[in-house]
Amino acid sequence: MTDHRAVNLLRSMKRIRLVEETIAERYAEWKMRCPTHLCTGQETVGAAVGQVLRPDDFALSTHRSHGHYLGKGGDLKRMLAEIYLKGTGCSGGKGGSMHLIDREAGFKGSTAIVGGTIPLAVGLGLSIALKGSDQISCVFFGDGAVEEGVFYESVSFAALKQLPVLFVCENNFYSVYTPVAKRQPAGRAIHALAAAMGVNARHGDGNDPLAVLDQVEAAVAEIRSGGGPRFLEFETYRWREHCGPNYDNHIGYRTEAEFLAWKERDPVLRLEAELLARGAVTGEQVAAMTDTINEEIAAAFLFAEQSPFPAPEELHAQVFKQ
Amino acid sequence: MSRIITYAKAINEAYFQAMEQDPAVICFGLGIDDPKGVFGTTLGLQDRFGSARVFDMPTAENGMTGVAIGASLNGIRPVMCHQRLDFFLLALDQLVNNAAKWHYMFGGQDSVPITIRLIIGRGWGQGPTHSQNLQALFAHIPGLKVVMPTTAEDAKGLLLASIFDDNPVVFIEHRWLHNLEGHVPEEACRTPLGKAATVREGRDLTMVSFSYMTIEALHALDVLEKQGISCELIDLRSIKPLDWPTVFASVRKTGRLLALDTGPEFCSVAAEVVARVGMECFDALRQAPQRLALPDVPTPSSPSLKKVFYQRSEDIVQAVGGMLGRELSVAELEQQRTWPLDVPGEWFRGPF
Incomplete structure (x- = not known):
C-alpha cells in the first residue's frame, strides 16, 4: 500500500471524526433540529470505501450516513446546511440528517427505513448492467438490516443476475438499544448469510483501517472486472448514543467497560500511530492536517448557520417532477 | 387510424x-x-x-x-x-x-x-x-x-x-x-394523466365513476334515459391527480352528484369526490351528494355473499331513483343478464 493512499485515508477519517464531534458539541445549541445519528468510532468503513470507489460509482446509505457521504466526496457545507434544515442543504432542507444526497459525488441518497436502500443499490447495479458501463453500485447498512426481508430479496437478485454491487455491512452489534444476541442466533455470521445466497462474502475488523482498505480494494477490483457482487462485513462500534450527541453507557443496555474496550481500539488514533511509526507522516503534518480540517468545518458551520431556511412556498414544490 | x-x-x-x-x-x-x-x-x-x-x-x-x-x-x-x-x-x-x-x-x-x-x-x-x-x-x-x-x-x-x-x-x-x-x-397515442373524460352528457345528475363501475354506469344510463332521466357520466381515468375542474363544472350544471367506486366506501375515492364537491359546489347542489361503493367488509368468496356485496347497474338506477324521489324499473337490466353475477360475461371461463 502506498503511503499516499494511507495518508488520504487518515485525512478522510479524521475529517469525519471532527465533523461528527463538532456536531455533538454544538447540538445542544438547538439549531440542528433533526434526529442525528453520529458515526464517531466507526469512521473507517465509510472513509475506506469512499476512497476506493470512483466519483461515478454509486453509493447509498442509511440513517447513520454522514461518514459514508463525506467519505464518498459529498459536499460538507451542503451536508451541514441540510442538518440545519436550510434551503442551501444538499436536499434543500426537505431531508435532514437522515436524507443526504450528492449526485456529483455519486452519493445517490440515504434513507431512514432499515434496509430500505439495499434494493435500490441492486437496481442501480441492474441499470449499470443494462448500460454496459464499468461502474459499481455500493450500499452501506448495519447488522439490523440483515433481519429485514428486503435484504434477502435484494442480495438474492444481485446473485441471480451477477450485478456489480458491493454490499457493505457495518456490524456495530446494536439495533438502537437491542444487542445482536437478542436478535440473531448465536454462532451465525452475517457474512455467512450472504455467502449462502451465492454472493462471495468476506469479513474483517472494521477498526483496522489499512486492512479494511485492502479488503475493499480487492472486492472493488473483482466487481469491476466482471466478477459479480461482493459482500463485506466489518465489525465496528459506535461510541455515542444511537441518535443524538451524548454518551449513553449509563442507561443500561451496554456497559461502560465494553465501550472503553472499543475506545481503546480507536481507528483514527490507530491509523495515525501506524503512519507516524513508519514515517509516512510527521507529527507536524498531522497537526497541520487537523488544523486545515477544523478550518473547513468552521467555515461549513458558518455557511449552514447563515443560510436561509426554505421559503414557505417550497412546501408544495417538488412533490412531482414536472 | x-x-x-x-x-x-x-x-x-x-x-x-x-x-x-x-x-x-x-x-x-x-x-x-x-x-x-x-x-x-x-x-x-x-x-x-x-x-x-x-x-x-x-x-x-x-x-x-x-x-x-x-x-x-x-x-x-x-x-x-x-x-x-x-x-x-x-x-x-x-x-x-x-x-x-x-x-x-x-x-x-x-x-x-x-x-x-x-x-x-x-x-x-x-x-x-x-x-x-x-x-x-x-x-x-x-x-x-x-x-x-x-x-x-x-x-x-x-x-x-x-x-x-x-x-x-x-x-x-x-x-x-x-x-x-x-x-x-394504431399510433403511440398518449392520454394525459389528470384529465377526466365526459363519457355521456346529461342534465339531471352527475355520476363520477372510474374503471369497471363506468361500465355498470353505462348500462344504468340507458335504462335511466328510457325513464326520462338524463345523467352526465364522468370517467375519472386518473384518480390522482384528479380532474376537479371537470367534476365541479358538471355538478354545477346538474346540481346533483352520485359518486361511484369499485372499492370499500370508508375513505374511498368516492368519499373524497363527495367531500370536495360538498365544499366547493355547495351553492349549486340541489340535494345532498350520494355515493355507491362497497360495504366495509372484506371481499367475500361465495356467490350468495358477492351478490349483496358488489354494486351493479341495478343498484345505480335505484340510487338515482332514491335521489330523485322516483320509483324506477330495473327489469330491463335484470333481463339483460344472461350469465351468472360472478363473471363479467360468457367469455370468462376462469380459472383466474
Whole structure:
C-alpha cells in the first residue's frame, strides 16, 4: 500500500471524526433540529470505501450516513446546511440528517427505513448492467438490516443476475438499544448469510483501517472486472448514543467497560500511530492536517448557520417532477 | 387510424410502442414471459426485445420494487406488473417510503419514473386476498400518481403516458375490462394523466365513476334515459391527480352528484369526490351528494355473499331513483343478464 493512499485515508477519517464531534458539541445549541445519528468510532468503513470507489460509482446509505457521504466526496457545507434544515442543504432542507444526497459525488441518497436502500443499490447495479458501463453500485447498512426481508430479496437478485454491487455491512452489534444476541442466533455470521445466497462474502475488523482498505480494494477490483457482487462485513462500534450527541453507557443496555474496550481500539488514533511509526507522516503534518480540517468545518458551520431556511412556498414544490 | 381491439391487446401494444420508442424502458413481473403473458398483456415482448429488457422475476415484491426504483435513479424506465394487486401490498414499504417521496425529500433532484401495473377484479370466488380494490390506499400517499383506465383506448394512452411520466405511477386494471373491445388508435397515442373524460352528457345528475363501475354506469344510463332521466357520466381515468375542474363544472350544471367506486366506501375515492364537491359546489347542489361503493367488509368468496356485496347497474338506477324521489324499473337490466353475477360475461371461463 502506498503511503499516499494511507495518508488520504487518515485525512478522510479524521475529517469525519471532527465533523461528527463538532456536531455533538454544538447540538445542544438547538439549531440542528433533526434526529442525528453520529458515526464517531466507526469512521473507517465509510472513509475506506469512499476512497476506493470512483466519483461515478454509486453509493447509498442509511440513517447513520454522514461518514459514508463525506467519505464518498459529498459536499460538507451542503451536508451541514441540510442538518440545519436550510434551503442551501444538499436536499434543500426537505431531508435532514437522515436524507443526504450528492449526485456529483455519486452519493445517490440515504434513507431512514432499515434496509430500505439495499434494493435500490441492486437496481442501480441492474441499470449499470443494462448500460454496459464499468461502474459499481455500493450500499452501506448495519447488522439490523440483515433481519429485514428486503435484504434477502435484494442480495438474492444481485446473485441471480451477477450485478456489480458491493454490499457493505457495518456490524456495530446494536439495533438502537437491542444487542445482536437478542436478535440473531448465536454462532451465525452475517457474512455467512450472504455467502449462502451465492454472493462471495468476506469479513474483517472494521477498526483496522489499512486492512479494511485492502479488503475493499480487492472486492472493488473483482466487481469491476466482471466478477459479480461482493459482500463485506466489518465489525465496528459506535461510541455515542444511537441518535443524538451524548454518551449513553449509563442507561443500561451496554456497559461502560465494553465501550472503553472499543475506545481503546480507536481507528483514527490507530491509523495515525501506524503512519507516524513508519514515517509516512510527521507529527507536524498531522497537526497541520487537523488544523486545515477544523478550518473547513468552521467555515461549513458558518455557511449552514447563515443560510436561509426554505421559503414557505417550497412546501408544495417538488412533490412531482414536472 | 384506429381499429377495434381488446383492452388487453391495447396494453400489449402500449408496451411494444414504448419499448420501441425508448431503449431505457424495461419490464418485469412474475410470469411476464410465461405462456399466458399476464392475461395476454405481455405476450411477445421478450421475443421482440430480449431477456435483458423483459424478464420474469423472483417472488420478491418489495425487493423488486426497490430494484425498479434504483434502476430508475439512473435513467431506466421500469414497468412492473403484478397479476393481483394484493401481492403488491408486500411492496408498500418501497413504494411509500422510497418511490413516493424520493423527488421531494432530496429537494427535487432525482425522480422515480416507474410504472406499476396492478390488476384488481371481482367475482369468480377470488375472495378476500385476490380481488381487493385498494386504489384509495395509493391515492392517499403524496407523490404517487394513480390511474385506472376504463376503455381500451385509454388503457393504451394512459399506459404510454404513465411510462413516460417522470414520476411513480400506480396503473390499476380491472380484470373484467381485459376482454372489453373498443376503437384504439394504431399510433403511440398518449392520454394525459389528470384529465377526466365526459363519457355521456346529461342534465339531471352527475355520476363520477372510474374503471369497471363506468361500465355498470353505462348500462344504468340507458335504462335511466328510457325513464326520462338524463345523467352526465364522468370517467375519472386518473384518480390522482384528479380532474376537479371537470367534476365541479358538471355538478354545477346538474346540481346533483352520485359518486361511484369499485372499492370499500370508508375513505374511498368516492368519499373524497363527495367531500370536495360538498365544499366547493355547495351553492349549486340541489340535494345532498350520494355515493355507491362497497360495504366495509372484506371481499367475500361465495356467490350468495358477492351478490349483496358488489354494486351493479341495478343498484345505480335505484340510487338515482332514491335521489330523485322516483320509483324506477330495473327489469330491463335484470333481463339483460344472461350469465351468472360472478363473471363479467360468457367469455370468462376462469380459472383466474
